[in-house]
Amino acid sequence: MVLWLIVCALAAWLLIRIGFGYPPLAHGYQVLRRNEVALLASVSEAMFPPGGHIPSSGLDANLPDYIDRWMSVSSKQTRVLMHLLYFLIEHATVIFPAPGRAGRRRFSALDLDQRVAVLQGWGESSLYLRRLVFVSLRSILTMGYFAHPPVLRQLGVAPFAIESPICEADLLYPRIGARSTDIAYTADDLTTVRDDAPLLPGSPLHPDFSEEQS
Amino acid sequence: MSAGSVRVYADYECDFSEDVDVVVVGSGPAGAVTAKELTDAGLRVALIEEGPPFTPQDFEIDGAISMARTMREGGLRMTQGTVMPTMQGIALGGGSLVNSAICNKAPDFVLDDWCEKFDLENTTLADLDPHYDAVGEFLGIAPTPEKVQGRRNLLFKQGCDALGYSSEPVLRNVKGCRGSGECFTGCRTRAKQSMDVSYVPAAIRRGALVLTSARVESILNDGSKATGVAGRVVAPFTGRASHRFRINARAVVLAAGCMATPVLLEKSGKLANRSGQVGENLQFHPGVAIMGVFPEDVHPAFGATQGYQSKNFLRDGYKLETLWAPPSVLAVRLPGSGMAFKNRLADFARSAIWDAIATCNRSLGRVRTRSRSMTPSLVWRLHPEDVRILTRALWTLSEIFFAAGAKSVVSGVNGIPDEFFSLDEARMLTEHPLRDRDLVLGGNHAFCTTRMHGNPARGVVDEYGRCHDLRNLYITDTGIFPQCPSVNPMWTAMALAHRSAAHISAEL
Structure with a gap:
């Protein structure tokens, strides 16, 4: 009977930890769930905090929206692995708690300082697999951070405006999804291909990355 | 001869079959060259590609989304054993659509070594030179011009010059580069002569039938010879299978890449594997990269993606190159998290990233087939001696950075400081004991899974790419390399394919 009560209590605790208390979504997502959006927002704030040498923070870059788009064009197998990664980061605080008070709360419920410390713990762990998990998570977030046009402009690495010439191949292939006809x-x-005009620094930027667009 | 045609995913409305002289599986550099040369010889050729053709409007500038669309497994393919990402293209033109167009002839000492160790009689540099030249002329392979080098590439030259190391502008299959640095996400300037804008259109002009979004799943054979291929039409990006197809042919050429070809042979009843070598001997050119931070702006976004290289250390096992890629992809290699990481990214405008690829003949792996999938399982381990080559390469790159005026270098190597501010500090790269898992590796170029060997008991194909077991089945992708070539393999793969095509047309 006691054992049964313990199992029930544990199950209830798990249910609450995993499924309850997440804020409602501001808009619909194709792939991400409510708990994952909360996690990714909290990780992005800890990975790219406000301040420092780049004005844009992870929150400014709206990483959950980007990651949702990325996952929607990824294979099913990749999506499953990404979901598992988010789950692991969110709940591994049970095993690797954050420093300070209530450090075993789920990751997205931790204070900013605690989240930064937890990420640092993953990144500098002596366990190879923990470092690997960290690098995977950071890669996903970094991809999104660099997709934010203001970040690329601030770093001086935004893509240039290029008008593609029409070559023989363009008479052979339709856009993806269209028919040959x-x-x-x-x-x-x-x-003709323009080889007389290198895209020197200061050349006009791609419309999606120009200041006007933002 | 009448012009050929291209079919794309939306064109397929029912199951179909075709009869041709030769079917070529895979439209990357080896497959495209093979197809074009065979059509030039007057043969009816079908070129089959699992991916779609990309137009400039289909390119995504963003690194992750681009990889998800143009790379197998969304660009997230990994080896087990030593965990290392490795990328293979899935598009008309194969990897040439998203590589940086580097063309190098295999060094003569490498080819001599191949001949000696693998019982090859006609694969010296002198034997291959006519084929290198034919491909080079067709693609306009030439040194990267000074006007599109950009500071990122020229600093490398400056550092090499200061140290007395040889360096050279990279030879590339490019006509009219504007220095956009976008080779890895598709060349919007249309300067890169990837296969989809060069060899494939030429093959079509001469009558080739090009089937895109068509995945070959088996090689048809009657036990003594190949009779064609069969497969399914697959939707771009999702891979959802629909109509079936069958191509009957007098000869079959596999150029699906050194990871897909062994799977295809295995799925076709363990074809051409009397030697037991199919899927074995997997080798890479593992790569490492390092970032140098300079006192002034480098403007790294401008300039040829990989415009300069040094072959000074080829005999020591590594080749050095400059590098640019979508910034998000480059940033993945940097160490740290939180504010320290963010501030490091802020150095990007004053940074250059250079890389080394290593000759790792001791580091071997294998390609294994999964029961319900055409996606291979890869196992590979970096040999401890090869770890030393890679750390030595990182040290040399640090030397060049400091000689070029860098104020620091960021290695991203685990277990040592993230950033070195002097060459003395960087010495730790060679003095500190490091393991494979301490390095941030990239699995550039893959080879050897259907290697050529003069002895049928020890290799899958002969030096013309013909399978020892089935005389009308050929392989022309980099799987036939007996060892890694020490330099970027595309030109060598195309030269070997050019030679194989001449051999096939003579046989037919």
């Missing part, structure tokens, strides 16, 4: 170009549209 939908190819818009004819031989009259062919243009």
Whole structure:
């Protein structure tokens, strides 16, 4: 009977820890769940905190939206692995608690300082697998951070505006999803590759990354 | 000869079959060259590619999304054993769509070694030179011009010059580069002569039938010879299978890449594997990279993706290169988290990243087939002696950085300080005992899983790519390399494919 009560209490605790207390979503996501959005927002704030040499923080970069888009174009197997990664980070505080008070709370419920310390613990662990998990998580977040146009502009590495010339191959292949009969170009549209104009620093930026767009 | 045609995913409406002289599986550098040369010889050729053709409007500039669309397993393919990411393209043109177009001939001492160790009689540099030249002329392979080098590449030259190390502009299959540095996400300037804009259109002009979004799942054979291939049409990106197809052919050429080809042979009833070598001997050029931070702006986004290289240390087991990629992909290699990591990223505009690829003939692995999937399972281990080569390469790169005026270098190696501010400090790279798992590795170029060997008991194909077991089945991808070539393999793969095509057309 006592054992049964312990199992029930444990199950209730697990249920509450895993499923309850997450804020509602501001908008719909294709792949991410409510708890994952909360986790990714909290990790992004700890990984790219406000201040420092780059004005944009992880929260400014809205990483959950980016990661949702990325996962939606990834394979099912990749998505499963990413979901597992988020679950692990969120709940591994049970085994690797954050320093300070109530350090065993789930990751997204920790204070910012505690979250920073937890991430540092993963990154500098003597356990190879922990470091590997950290690098995987940081890679995902970094991909999203660098997809934020203001970040790329602030770092001086935003892509340039380029008008693609029409070459022979463009008369052969339609855009992905279209039929061969939908190819818009004819031989009259062919243009030459411009090799006279290197894209020097200061050249106009890609429209999606220009200041006006943001 | 009448012009050929291309079929894309939306064109397929039912199951279908075709009869041709030769079917070529895979449209990467080896497959595209093979297909074009065979059509030039007057043969009816079908070139089959699992991925779709990409137009410039289909390119994604963002690193992760681009990889998810153009790479197998979304660019997240990993080896087990020593964990290392390795990328293979899935697109018309294969890896050439998203590589940095580096063309190097295999060094003569490497090819001599191949001939001696693997019982090859006609694979010296002199034997391959006519084939290198034919490919080079067609693609316009030439040194990267000074005007698109950018400071990131020229600093490398400056550092090498100061130390007396040889260096050179990278030879590339590029016409009219503008220095966008976007080779890895697809060349929007259309300067890169990837296979989809060069060899494949040429093959189509001469009558080739190009089937894209078509995944070959088995090689048809009657026990003594290959009779064609069969497979399914697959949707771009999701891989969802639909219509079935069958291509009947007098000869079959596999150029699906050194990871897919062994799986295909295995799934076809352990074909061509009397030697037991199919899927064995997997080798890479493992790569390491290091970031140098300079006092002034480097403007790293401008310049040829990989414009300069040094072959000074080839005989010591490593080659040095400059590097650019989507910043998000480069940043993954940097150490740290939180504010320290963020501030390190802020150094990007004043940074250059250079890399080394290593000759690791001792580090071997294998490609294994999964029961319900065409996706291979990869096991590979970096040999401790090869770890030493890679750390030595990191040290040399640090030397070049400091000689070029860098104020610090960031290695990303576990177990030692994140950043070195002098060459003395960087000495730790060679003095501190490091293991494979301390390095941030990249699995560049893969080889040897269907290696050529003069002795049928020890290799899968002969030096012309013909399988020892089935005389009309050929392999032309980098799986046939008997060892890693020590330099970027694309030109060598194309030269070998060029030679194989001549051999096949003579046989037919």
